[in-house]
Amino acid sequence: MAEKMNNSKTKNPSMQRAIKILCDEFRKYNHIDPANYDLYNVKRGLRNSDGTGVLAGLTQICNVHGYVMDEGEKSPIDGVLTYRGINVQDLVDGCLRDDRFGFEEAIWLLLFGKLPTKSQLEEFMGILASQCELPPYFLEDMLLKAPSKDLMNMLGRSVLALYSYDQSPDATGYEELLRQSISLIARMPIIMVAAYQVKRRAFEKKSMYLHDPRSDYSIAENILRLLRNDKKFTHEEAKLLDMCLILHAEHGGGNNSAFAARVVTSSGSDTYSSIAAAIGSLKGPRHGGANYKVMEMLDYIKRGVQNPENDQEVKDFLARMIKGEEGDRSGLVYGMGHAVYTKSDPRAVILKKHALKLAAGTDIERDFMILDAVERLTPGVFAETKGSTKAICANVDMYSGLVYKMLRIPHDMNTALFATARTPGWCAHRIEEMLFGGRIIRPAYKSLSYDQPYIPMSERQS
Known part of the structure; x- marks a missing residue:
């Protein structure tokens, strides 16, 4: 029914004509000459003229290294990605060598700054498993009653909705920030797969399968368990997905979605708003999409x-x-x-x-x-x-x-899976910004508007 209503709105001829007229009105008075960006030395996209990023903050979480500057010129090098100073290649190799899952280890590393001991990791995985369960009737109220063809839309809405189930959602102390972060990291895979199952039922008229996660499974294993109708997968499949999760977990404070999370955080806003903003950013085809x-x-x-x-x-x-x-x-x-x-x-x-x-x-x-x-x-x-x-x-x-x-993961889950993997990185950046940033992020924009007098309604002409 909702889909039919939306279609009827978009196909309404009178509304389409009205929008066309309004767009024509907008074009009359709104245009920025691209040459003005150079004239006023505007750093579009917060990039310097040589393509390097404008330095906007400090972080200990991640380093993305892809070039060296030699006498003012950018020289290409093989890229290096480090999480808290540890080369991600070494992190992946270590997990492969021991034939174990590593995403949870990467989460610990990003949140706390050091690799966990075996006992710390086991305890942490237990904590994550204990936080997987969604609030009562959350699935029905937030997903089943408002399905969307876009899973990122459903993820963003669901994260915002979790605010209402938190007894202290606006708290900004480290303990509360960490509690909220761990809860979001644990719940994102559950919400993602449930959103896909609801979409499958609502728009593809196919059966919906809702399985429970296993507390003894890694996040990668549980994603495949929840997704597959028969809950079956191979060890090799789960290990490959785990590697994807590790590689997508973080990519520096300057990437668009992490920066979006930091911008919202810098205003003093809540964790759920910050992570939802990051999800909205990642959705774009120039980023995670x-x-x-x-x-x-x-x-x-x-x-x-x-x-x-x-x-x-x-x-x-x-x-x-x-x-x-x-x-x-x-x-x-x-x-x-x-x-x-x-x-x-x-x-x-x-x-x-x-x-x-x-x-x-x-x-x-x-x-x-x-x-x-x-x-x-x-x-x-x-x-x-x-x-x-x-x-x-x-x-x-x-x-x-x-x-x-x-891995037989549906095409339309690609970006949502990216968001699920990136949530630990976003949370780490939010915590760092909230504890150490100290100032609201507020870059300047050069105004090109011109003064004009206020004209009384009776004297205005079209």
Whole structure:
């Protein structure tokens, strides 16, 4: 019924005409000449003219290193990602070597700043397991009664709604911040899968499966248990998902969603508002939503390139994409380029290496080969088409969507899974900003408005 009502509103001819008239009115008096950004030395996107980020704060949580400055020029290097000073590659390798799940360990590291002992980790996993349960009737009231085709919308609404179930939601002391953070981290996987099941029932008219998590399972295992109709999965599948969660857990205070969480936190607002703001940021296709767009792009390539093994055909298609003639006509090659990484994104390198082992000999291997061609060919095509010498590399979104496909995770869960993994990083940044930031984040905007007199209603002309 809700969907029919929404459709009737959007298809209302009189409303469409009214909106068109209002848009025309807006265009008459609203335009900013792009040249003014250079004229007033505006740092668009909070970026300096050399592409580096404007320094806006200090953090001990994460470092994203993708280039070095040599005599004022940016020099590409292999990217390095560290959580609290520990190389994420070492964190992943350690978990693989011991054949254990590592996302919970990464959560501890991000929140507390040091690797946990075995006993600390076991106790922490028990605490997380104890916080999984949703409030009474939360599923019915917040998800079943208000389904959405977009899971990120449902995640954001659900996080905001949890405010109402917290006895001290506005408390900003460290103990309360940590309690709220742990509760959110534990509940996000449950909300994410439940939101997908509700969407599946409401919009796809398919059966809805709602399983209970197991307290002896890792977060990665429970996500697959909750998602699969039969609750079954392999150890290899769970380990691959666990690796994805680790790699997505954090990416520095300057990334768009973490910064959104810090901006809201700096105003003194509550934890739920801050994390919901981060979710809204991650939803965008220029941020977390890019993994969804990569899979969409892959479908365009498979339909538009007769022989994907022919590099020239792929190059020609990519050139047309960059010109806005193919794909979604945005001119973007999703999964390519990053604000910091220049030569390589360590997350993409790790994902690609391990996922290819599992994809070998399967029907997904061909898709990997296509994305590998996109990764190899895009820098040259971009340089030829745009005349740019900027170093670009594949980012984590290039392969994460395909890994999720290999794990039989539905396409529309990609970004929601990213949000679930990133929640520990957001919470760590919120705690750090609340305890040590000390000032509301308030950058300046140059006003281009001009003075005009107030005109009485009777004297106004259209």
